[in-house]
Amino acid sequence: MKRKLIIDGNAVYEIDEDCMLKRKIREKEILEEQSMQRKEGQKSSLKNER
Numbered sequence: 001m002k003r004k005l006i007i008d009g010n011a012v013y014e015i016d017e018d019c020m021l022k023r024k025i026r027e028k029e030i031l032e033e034q035s036m037q038r039k040e041g042q043k044s045s046l047k048n049e050r
Helices: 017-049
Strands: 003-008 011-016
Antiparallel strands (some): 003 011
16 A cells, blocks of 8 residues: 655645556546436437437
C-alpha cells in the first residue's frame, strides 16, 4: 500500500494512493456512462422530432 504524507502548516494528511486511484477510475467510469446516456437521449429526441 502506497501512502503519502502531506504537511500543511499544523495539519497533517495521509493519502492512500491506491484508494485515490480506484476512486479516480470509478469517477471516470461514471462520467463515461453519463455521457453515453446523454448521447442516447439526444438520439431519441431527434427521432421524436421527425
